[in-house]
Amino acid sequence: MLLTISTTHQPATDLGYLLFKHPDKCQAFDLAFGTARVFYPEASDTRCTAALVLDINPVDLARGKAGANRQTLAAYVSDRPYAASSFLSVAISQVFRTAMTGRCEQRQDLADTPIPLVAKIPVLPSRGREGFLRGLFEPLGYQVNVRRLALDDAFPDWGNSAYFDVELSHSIRLSDLLSHLHVMIPVLDDDKHYYVNEDEIEKLLRHGEGWLSTHPLKEEITSRYLKRQRGLTRDALAQIAAEEVIAETSDRETSEDIIEKPISLNQQRLETVVSTLKANGVQKIVDLGCGEGKLLKLLLKEPTFLEILGMDVTYRSLEIAQERVLEKLPTHQKGRLQLIQGSLNYRDARIAGYDAATVIEVIEHMELDRLKAFERVLFEFAKPKMAIVTTPNVEYNVKFENLPIGKLRHPDHRFEWTRAKFQTWAQGISDRSKYSVEFGSIGNIDPEVGAPTQMAIFTIAN
Numbered sequence: 001m002l003l004t005i006s007t008t009h010q011p012a013t014d015l016g017y018l019l020f021k022h023p024d025k026c027q028a029f030d031l032a033f034g035t036a037r038v039f040y041p042e043a044s045d046t047r048c049t050a051a052l053v054l055d056i057n058p059v060d061l062a063r064g065k066a067g068a069n070r071q072t073l074a075a076y077v078s079d080r081p082y083a084a085s086s087f088l089s090v091a092i093s094q095v096f097r098t099a100m101t102g103r104c105e106q107r108q109d110l111a112d113t114p115i116p117l118v119a120k121i122p123v124l125p126s127r128g129r130e131g132f133l134r135g136l137f138e139p140l141g142y143q144v145n146v147r148r149l150a151l152d153d154a155f156p157d158w159g160n161s162a163y164f165d166v167e168l169s170h171s172i173r174l175s176d177l178l179s180h181l182h183v184m185i186p187v188l189d190d191d192k193h194y195y196v197n198e199d200e201i202e203k204l205l206r207h208g209e210g211w212l213s214t215h216p217l218k219e220e221i222t223s224r225y226l227k228r229q230r231g232l233t234r235d236a237l238a239q240i241a242a243e244e245v246i247a248e249t250s251d252r253e254t255s256e257d258i259i260e261k262p263i264s265l266n267q268q269r270l271e272t273v274v275s276t277l278k279a280n281g282v283q284k285i286v287d288l289g290c291g292e293g294k295l296l297k298l299l300l301k302e303p304t305f306l307e308i309l310g311m312d313v314t315y316r317s318l319e320i321a322q323e324r325v326l327e328k329l330p331t332h333q334k335g336r337l338q339l340i341q342g343s344l345n346y347r348d349a350r351i352a353g354y355d356a357a358t359v360i361e362v363i364e365h366m367e368l369d370r371l372k373a374f375e376r377v378l379f380e381f382a383k384p385k386m387a388i389v390t391t392p393n394v395e396y397n398v399k400f401e402n403l404p405i406g407k408l409r410h411p412d413h414r415f416e417w418t419r420a421k422f423q424t425w426a427q428g429i430s431d432r433s434k435y436s437v438e439f440g441s442i443g444n445i446d447p448e449v450g451a452p453t454q455m456a457i458f459t460i461a462n
């Protein structure tokens with residue numbers, strides 16, 4: 001299995017810096033399923049090519065080592081050792097791990113610059129669909145040259161195989177090229193060797209950052225990357241959609257901020273949460289769906305909160321939280337705050353064992369049919385001693401002069417609830433668990449429609 005990457009950007013041998021592999025050396029890497037080798041068939045100032053060759057032993061595969069396909073004789077004559085497959089994708093991410101992050105101390109400017117790159121993959125499966133292959137890469141700006149491979153050159157009558165000899169050319173950052181290959185190769189491989197679970201969503205979002213949400217085939221890419229598992233695909237697409245809304249709004253005020261601003265609701269909400277936590281003598285807090293870290297910032301001002309963890313599903317938000325909150329802390333304070341990426345749809349040991357969990361204006365961003373999973377994740381597995389959940393009170397929306405009737409407060413909200421609906425939901429959780437629940441409101445209380453934000457405070461008796 002072979003992949004070559006060439007550049008004519010001069011001095012071309014700087015490709016070695018970007019890949020963290022010296023052009024004069026041939027290096028071997030032992031992977032779980034075979035050996036990867038990197039060497040440079042050409043390395044001059046004007047043109048440089050790096051080759052990644054992956055050797056997989058088909059007999060090991062057939063006999064039950066990593067990636068084994070136990071189906072009789074077929075296992076011994078599979079395409080795995082020869083075609084670009086999920087194995088190659090994993091090899092790219094392991095052998096070129098640092099290059100994929102876009103970091104390069106010795107040539108950072110070059111890593112940040114689009115340079116002319118050509119990737120060649122001599123045997124790429126695409127079930128004979130040239131259009132699909134082009135549809136994956138052309139929207140990303142690649143010039144795609146493909147040649148359909150014959151089943152057997154010696155027997156032209158047998159016709160074509162499902163494989164293509166592919167050349168992708170583009171002026172692009174090397175890290176972007178590697179991310180595109182890392183995602184697209186398994187998308188084209190219907191026979192992925194690894195088990196696909198929610199961790200793969202995280203990888204897809206990480207490697208797809210900045211391009212997947214606007215790719216015309218994002219649904220198909222996501223579904224195939226996740227081995228067509230419908231639940232995972234739906235969660236991933238929901239997260240991609242949320243990322244897009246956040247990317248569009250992160251540097252300006254969101255529509256929700258603008259709508260709620262006249263009553264400085266956000267400030268009131270955060271202050272109410274902080275004072276509730278203080279009144280309960282809480283020390284360790286996890287802020288779930290922490291977003292850009294507005295609550296984290298306030299929490300850090302209170303010395304009684306010793307340990308604070310922020311979790312969000314969206315990378316971009318976490319990056320902003322990192323810049324605006326974590327990096328601004330004095331060194332001796334940094335240990336109090338940790339940020340992690342994670343989803344509230346999946347059980348996660350890292351969020352277990354806290355005195356309190358805050359879930360501020362988050363549930364309305366989830367699909368209704370995911371709330372059950374969220375309930376279990378928070379109240380069955382994470383089990384904080386107390387949990388504060390806030391969400392808009394939709395009845396109050398008529399009071400916002402700048403919000404058209406019937407519209408929700410934010411484009412990513414999947415629902416907004418009445419007080420009755422929210423209380424029924426929260427009471428249901430209490431009935432099904434050891435938590436008791438009390439309700440509060442945030443913002444001015446209107447005699448008819450109530451307060452703009454509603455809050456449930458769950459507490460567990462030791």
Ligand code: SAH
Pocket residue numbers: 242288289290291292293294295311312313314317342343344345359360361362365366
């Ligand atoms: N709590 C913050 C942010 C609210 S916006 C504040 O009050 O300012 C909602 C946040 O929930 C977003 O950052 C979004 O990425 C996050 N979110 C939505 N669904 C999530 C999920 N399933 N798991 C974790 N975070 C999620």
